[in-house]
Amino acid sequence: MQSGALRNSCISLYTKVRNGGSVSKTRNRSGSGVLAGGMSKKYDVLVIGGGNAALCAAIAARRGGASVIVLEGAPKFYRGGNTRHTRNMRCAHDAATEILTGPYTEDEFWKDLLLVTGGQTDEELARHMIRESKDILNWIVEQGVRWQPSLGGTLSLGRTNSFFLGGGRAMLNALYFTAEQLGVEIHYDAEVTDLVIEDAMFLAARLKRPIDAVNEIRATSLVAAAGGFEANIEWLKEYWGEAADNFLIRGTPYNRGSILKMLLAKGVQEVGDPTQCHAVAIDARAPKFDGGIITRHDSVVFGIVVNKHAQRFYDEGEDLWPKRYAIWGRLVAAQPDQIAYIIFDSTVVTSFMPTLFPPIAGQTVAELADKLGLDPVALEKTVTDFNAAVRPGTFDHTLLDDCRTEGITPPKTHWARRIETPPYLAYPVRPGITFTYLGTRVTKEARMLMKDGRPSANMFAAGEIMAGNVLGKGYAAGMGMTIGSVFGRIAGQEAAKHARN
Secondary structure (H helix, E strand, C coil): CCHHHHHHHHHHHHHHHHCCCCCEEEECCCCCEEEECCCCCEEEEEEECCCHHHHHHHHHHHHCCCCEEEECCCCHHHCCHHHHHCCEEECCECCCCCCCCCCECHHHHHHHHHHHHCCCCCHHHHHHHHHHHHHHHHHHHHCCCCEECCCCCCCCCCCCEEEECCHHHHHHHHHHHHHHHHCCEEECCCEEEEEEEECCEEEEEEEECCCCCCCEEEEEEEEECCCCCCCCHHHHHHHHHHHHHHCEECCCCCCCCHHHHHHHHCCECEECCCCCEEEEEEECCCCCECCCHHHECCCHHHCEEECCCCCECCCCCCCCHHHHHHHHHHHHHCCHHHCEEEEEEHHHCCCCCCCCCCCEEECCHHHHHHHHCCCHHHHHHHHHHHHHHEECCCCCCCCCCCCEECCCCCCCCCCCCCCCCCCEEEEEEEEEEEEECCEECECCCCEEEECCCCEEEEEEECHHHHHHHCCCCCCCCCHHHHHHHHHHHHHHHHHHHHHHC
16 A cells, blocks of 8 residues: 555555444454454554553653553563563662662662663753653652562672562563553564655554454554664674574563664664673573573673683773673673683682583593583683782772782783682683664654654654663663663653644
8 A cells, every 4th residue: 555545545444443333353372352343543642562662651651641551572471572571770869678678769770771881862851861860760660560678799789779579571561461451452573564654754564464364553652662683693693693503692682672773764863882781691502582681691700701712802890890891892892702711719609690501520621621612721821911910908899999910911900809719610602692772763752853853743762772872882770771660651641642643
């Protein structure tokens, strides 16, 4: 159908529905209602995506009086995108609470964001997000989510980050329950194959539905909250080359960036460097997709990291781990064959959160090297040189301590201790991509901007698909959930407001 004909058809159909056109429903295999009999109903707000940002948008829009439909491309069991694997969210707050040990001011949050991004952030949007995050702490609880005290370990987030009781999946289940209770329609296995957009205005979404004849959904407002393109290896290879074949994807295999690609192709302005992403070092033995947070390694500060040539390549003690853990994916990606090894000894095995895979052990450094496939002589020299450079101090991984190296490159600025107590241990790691930063440019109202600078008439974005507005590079723990919750709520409110008007 040509776009002009579609517009006329939409107007005619909308008139029919307003005048009493009927809507019939069948049930799909996942138990959600699906429209049958062709395009027969217009919604106020269409939300594409099924994670935290999408659900916050859907709930906010519904509470704003809008009729809302959510299209989740994944099956019901895998709903929720990367939110399924999260644990916490970073929000500004003025005082300690039952689950937070002290204040985390807007100014401190801004300084932390400025530090990790190196200034590559939209200050107006970032400061707006930080201000709004203060209210999100309570708003998200009103939607059924519950908090728990901070987990221990190297992240030391008890003051800055709130942890979800039961983790990300429990948080998602609470949001889905609330959305369903409010009357939000939710559909799974709902892959959007095209977006009909004219003159910066969304008209309809075309679907690939294996179970019924519905192939178009119309809405007055669109909220795109469908994530980045990290699971699309071919797209990653456009920027990373063959190295992308060695990347592991921490989250959902369904975030292939199809909605993002459609929006950019249809005139929405892009933001962000396509090579920038939230990427951490995860176990090289993890599955290609969906390994989640249990494959991440937080042991870097307790040892050294070497590449396939058994050479160190970066300061393992540069800064506190919550501000540096997300640089290690890109660091490993820059090494030969995108592989590295965290080397430590038996004195620190209880100092960090355990992971899914056990460490590889050797009674000598040479034996460990053999098991890792490294040159034993090279690894022994690296460990010996490091040990000789260590200067004693008072070790404390919760602050920037005085345990450091001298006379070695790269240095280890903090938390440097000799590796000398067998058994010697190691984790093999590869880049674990969480989400990409190329996205849609938005205003502080979450409204998409077009390439000619105009704000879209009725298109909004939230979550990873627009995270590049705030995160030009770098990452701090819990920030992705902040972006999703804050801009999800804003997008839903603004989409409902547009529909009402």
